[in-house]
Each structure stands twice: as C-alpha cells, then as structure tokens.
Amino acid sequence: QSVLTQPPSVSGAPGQRITISCYGNTSNIGSGHSVHWYQHVPGEAPKLVIFGNTNRPSGVPDRFSGAKSGSSGSLAITALQPEDEAEYFCQSYDISLSGVVFGGGTKLTVL
Amino acid sequence: ELQLVASGGGLVKPGGSLRLSCVASDFTFSSYAMNWVRRAPGKGLEWVSSIMGDSLYRYYADSVQGRFTISRDNAKKSLYLEMNTLRVEDTAVYYCARWMDTLGYFDLWGQGTQVTVSS
Numbered sequence: 001q002s003v004l005t006q007p008p009s010v011s012g013a014p015g016q017r018i019t020i021s022c023y024g025n026t027s028n029i030g031s032g033h034s035v036h037w038y039q040h041v042p043g044e045a046p047k048l049v050i051f052g053n054t055n056r057p058s059g060v061p062d063r064f065s066g067a068k069s070g071s072s073g074s075l076a077i078t079a080l081q082p083e084d085e086a087e088y089f090c091q092s093y094d095i096s097l098s099g100v101v102f103g104g105g106t107k108l109t110v111l
Numbered sequence: 112e113l114q115l116v117a118s119g120g121g122l123v124k125p126g127g128s129l130r131l132s133c134v135a136s137d138f139t140f141s142s143y144a145m146n147w148v149r150r151a152p153g154k155g156l157e158w159v160s161s162i163m164g165d166s167l168y169r170y171y172a173d174s175v176q177g178r179f180t181i182s183r184d185n186a187k188k189s190l191y192l193e194m195n196t197l198r199v200e201d202t203a204v205y206y207c208a209r210w211m212d213t214l215g216y217f218d219l220w221g222q223g224t225q226v227t228v229s230s
Contacts, residue, residue: 002155036216038156045115045206045220046148046156052214089156093215099172100146100158100215 003028004090004103011109012080020106022073022090028101033093035073037066040105041086049088050075077108085110113137113219115207120224127197127228133190133207133221141165141185144210146217147192149203149226157203160192161210175201197228 005023012018022035029035037050048057050066053073063078073092077084090103119131131147147159160181161170169181180193190207204225208217 034214034216036214038217040150040156045222046208046217047220048216048218051211051216051218057218091156091216099170102156102158105155 002104003094003097003101004092006088006090006103006106008104009107009109011111013111014080014082016080017076017078018080018108019077020075020088020090020108022075022103024071024073024092024101026071027096028071028092028094029068029073030071031095033095035066035068036091037064037073037075038089038091039084039086040089046089080110082110084108115209115219115221117205117207117221117224120205120226122227122229123197124230125197125199125228128193128195129197129226131192131194131205131207131224131226135188135190135209138209138219140183140188144212145183145190146208146210147181147190147205148208148217148220149201149205150223151200151203154203159205162190194226197226199228202226202228 034052038046040046053068054066065076087105094101117133146161162181178196182191204223206223207221209219211218
C-alpha cells in the first residue's frame, strides 16, 4: 500500500489528453511539500518529467504539465504519442515518515 | 555524458550478501546526495537509502535498516550499497539516483541492476 494514491491505469488515443492524479494527505503533499513525476519504461532508467509541482526539466516536451492543489497533485499529457506509453509515478516527502514517498504508479496505455 | 551506471546485481540465496556499485560521469559527484531506489516485480518504486555528499549522514528505509549499508568514494565518483542477510522480498531492480535538495527530487537515474534472492 503506497502512501500516495494513484489510479492503476489510464488510457487514451494518440492526440488525446489524459490526466493522472496523485492523492496524499497533510503529512506529505498537504504539508507544503512538492509533487514530482517520473516516467518509467520497463528496462530503462526512470526519467524525471515534472519537478516542483509544475516545472519541466530541459528536454521534456511541453505536452507534459503538472499541477498541485491542497493534498493532491496531477500530471497532464496532451497530444498523446505512442512513445508516452509507460508507467508514471508521483513522489513527495512525508514529514511523519521522515522520508521520500512514491505513488503506486499509473500505467499509461496509448491505444 | 551525464550519467550513472549501476552494476553488481545477481542471483543470491536468502541470507546471502551482495554489493552494488554505481559510477557517476560528468558532474561534481561530491556535491550531491545520492540514493538507491528499487522496484520489485509488480510493485512500485521504493526509496531504499541515501547518503549526503560528505558521507556524514546516511538514511535507510525501515525495510533494510540494519541489513544494508550505503557508502561512497568521491575520489572514484562511486556509490555503493552493501546488502547483507538478503531476503526474497529484496528481489528488485536497484537504481542509483542523484538527489536535488532544493525541492527534494531525483533528477538523474542510472539504468538499474537486477537483484534476485531465491533458493
């Protein structure tokens, strides 16, 4: 059971928009700690796609965006492309656990 | 090229030991805290351990506390994870990752090394 809650799967057709939610509580996201997002393709290294709730690292397409509200965060991907198919994880810091926490991951399927 | 390369994984029996290594390239290794994160089959990412740039502070997940030891050699730009008393549930791909302290996230990851604990 992960500390941060994500839907197990989402799907969308090429060109469509999807969002992935990440629910936390007042010990992590709700305490003011940032939400970060990683893309993980099996067999490859995880890749940072959003940091600090809304920021994109250099090289990440502007089709990826992040948001935070209260104790939850979200990742949106517009104009879906086949190469976006991967598992996406949110991450924050939990003050009660005094450590980094991840969501359980959301498998994105591009139909 | 900016990268992390992990190695040292393998097949080991329960109760056995293994030492993972991670070599950094193209950045000032000693300036960054470094971490190990793992992903078990069918499960999500799990933070395992972290070490500050000067090795003064080290942190462990409860699941590995007392069995795993993280260390680093800044001269060799290398990170290590000594894993003892391995359990079946330690089976996972282990990733080394660079920590960005300002907002608390991992900005650079290695490709991972597979650890399988099985009799």
